[in-house]
Amino acid sequence: MIKATFTDGAALYIVVPSQGEGHGNVIVKIKKEGNGFVITHSCSENQMDAHASCDHKLYSLVLLKKHLDNYPVEFIHYENSRIHLQPDWIQIQNIKVAEC
Amino acid sequence: MLPSIVNVAEENGLKINPRTLKQKEVLCKCPFCLADANDPKKYYLSLNLKENIYKCWYCKESGGVLQFESSVTGKPFQEVKEKYFGKNRKKYHPAEMLSPKQLALINWDEVKRNHFEEYKKSLQTVIADWKAHVREQRILAFAKLLIGIETMKYSIVIENIKKQAEDVQIPTLVEDVLSMYSCTQWEEWALEGRIIAGVAYKTAKQESKELENALIYVSLAFYQAINDHSQQKQFERVG
Ligand SMILES: [Zn+2]
Ligand SMILES: [Zn+2]
Numbered sequence: 001m002i003k004a005t006f007t008d009g010a011a012l013y014i015v016v017p018s019q020g021e022g023h024g025n026v027i028v029k030i031k032k033e034g035n036g037f038v039i040t041h042s043c044s045e046n047q048m049d050a051h052a053s054c055d056h057k058l059y060s061l062v063l064l065k066k067h068l069d070n071y072p073v074e075f076i077h078y079e080n081s082r083i084h085l086q087p088d089w090i091q092i093q094n095i096k097v098a099e100c
Numbered sequence: 101m102l103p104s105i106v107n108v109a110e111e112n113g114l115k116i117n118p119r120t121l122k123q124k125e126v127l128c129k130c131p132f133c134l135a136d137a138n139d140p141k142k143y144y145l146s147l148n149l150k151e152n153i154y155k156c157w158y159c160k161e162s163g164g165v166l167q168f169e170s171s172v173t174g175k176p177f178q179e180v181k182e183k184y185f186g187k188n189r190k191k192y193h194p195a196e197m198l199s200p201k202q203l204a205l206i207n208w209d210e211v212k213r214n215h216f217e218e219y220k221k222s223l224q225t226v227i228a229d230w231k232a233h234v235r236e237q238r239i240l241a242f243a244k245l246l247i248g249i250e251t252m253k254y255s256i257v258i259e260n261i262k263k264q265a266e267d268v269q270i271p272t273l274v275e276d277v278l279s280m281y282s283c284t285q286w287e288e289w290a291l292e293g294r295i296i297a298g299v300a301y302k303t304a305k306q307e308s309k310e311l312e313n314a315l316i317y318v319s320l321a322f323y324q325a326i327n328d329h330s331q332q333k334q335f336e337r338v339g
Binding site for chain 2: 026044083085087089091
């Protein structure tokens with residue numbers, strides 16, 4: 001599930017629960033770059049390989065598919081970097097995606 | 101060497117009543133409450149040159165010269181202290197890094213002022229008290245953050261936590277809770293905050309179906325939890 005959605009004007013950020021034991025979050029940054037997208041986050045699954053599959057990636061893809069008329073896009077790059085919630089981000093209505 | 105409090109005021113552009121410049125108490129406009137801003141004749145902030153302290157007669161904001169410079173420049177107390185005393189002059193106990201305002205919040209300011217030897221011997225306790233204070237405030241702020249996000253009031257809750265950070269003298273509070281929120285494995289204090297947010301959420305839902313005022317219930321749930329906790333401690337002591 002997507003717990004919350006934010007934007008800083010340039011990118012979209014979704015908050016997804018981390019799959020680990022206990023509680024925690026992973027924040028995924030989805031940014032359009034030219035004709036493609038860059039998806040950035042850091043979780044236990046993508047530590048070694050930025051392209052490893054995980055729920056966070058899955059949600060991002062479902063979200064893109066659902067909301068882009070011209071999906072598939074030209075490219076999707078994956079990056080491994082930890083994203084921190086920032087005080088100046090704007091919270092936006094969660095995008096309703098059935099699969100999430 | 102400590103700077104002169106009047107120099108600090110001048111360097112930071114505070115408006116001084118020129119007629120008081122040669123007096124024991126130099127008066128200037130108060131940058132903290134601005135209560136005298138619209139009356140050209142009034143100057144509420146008094147600077148005592150001899151003791152190097154300040155006090156506003158209106159808002160009662162007061163302290164020593166380092167606190168003054170820290171407050172008017174917005175720089176952390178420690179940074180101002182290092183500006184005049186250097187960084188590596190001496191190894192300080194972390195408790196000695198606490199500002200007078202921070203000490204006041206955990207009720208150690210008076211001891212430091214009047215019973216310095218006792219204070220010096222109690223540094224371990226002082227820092228433990230400070231850590232407990234920080235932990236408690238983080239729990240409250242984290243609960244607010246969760247409720248704020250849940251009710252789509254992120255910007256409002258951030259402002260609220262910024263205000264809290266100022267009140268409880270924890271400059272890193274916003275950063276602390278945001279980075280914990282973004283963490284894959286929440287620490288214990290965050291989990292406690294989560295429980296409090298849960299209680300607040302439930303109460304808010306019972307009271308009104310809209311979650312408009314859920315934030316209010318966070319403080320309520322928080323003080324309830326603190327209360328229960330201290331009562332538990334008392335029981336433990338009795339037992
Ligand atoms: Zn992931
Ligand atoms: Zn004042």
